[in-house]
Amino acid sequence: MVAIARLQGSAASAEQRALLDVGAREKLLSEHLPEVRHIARRIHVCLPLHVPLEDLVHAGVISLIDAVDKFDPLKHVQLKSHAKFRIRGAILDSLRASDCTAAETMNPTEALPALRQAGLPSKC
Numbered sequence: 001m002v003a004i005a006r007l008q009g010s011a012a013s014a015e016q017r018a019l020l021d022v023g024a025r026e027k028l029l030s031e032h033l034p035e036v037r038h039i040a041r042r043i044h045v046c047l048p049l050h051v052p053l054e055d056l057v058h059a060g061v062i063s064l065i066d067a068v069d070k071f072d073p074l075k076h077v078q079l080k081s082h083a084k085f086r087i088r089g090a091i092l093d094s095l096r097a098s099d100c101t102a103a104e105t106m107n108p109t110e111a112l113p114a115l116r117q118a119g120l121p122s123k124c
Contacts, residue, residue, distance in 0.1 A: 028068050032083050036060035039087050047095070055098070056091050063090030 040056035067083040 025068060028079065029064060032064055032068075032080065033061070035080065035084065036064050036087055039084065040091060043088070043091055043095075051095070055094065059090050059094035060087045063087045066090075 037057055037060075040053060040060050044051065044053045044056055063086045064083055067086040068079070071079050071082055073079075
């Protein structure tokens with residue numbers, strides 16, 4: 001039976017997603033929501049003070065919803081691991097998108113002293 005599920009990979013995962021009812025989806029989201037806030041706080045510690053934590057959490061929650069919707073249990077990966085990777089990436093993508101300074105105009109050797117003066121914690 002497992003071999004058949006592996007051969008029919010996309011069809012089986014679509015069936016499993018269809019079987020995931022709204023209640024189970026909401027339960028998964030509420031169980032993993034604290035992880036979003038944890039990841040956002042860890043990233044926020046390394047950012048300037050003017051970046052709001054709630055913006056990071058917002059990007060993470062949207063990514064969590066997407067991760068639950070696209071999760072495929074046939075790939076033998078835990079939802080928590082899958083979601084962590086997606087949440088962190090979405091938060092970093094939102095930071096890149098909201099950056100008012102273009103990446104190509106910033107010189108890394110000039111940016112480091114500016115970050116240290118801004119109070120960047122030593123653990124970042």
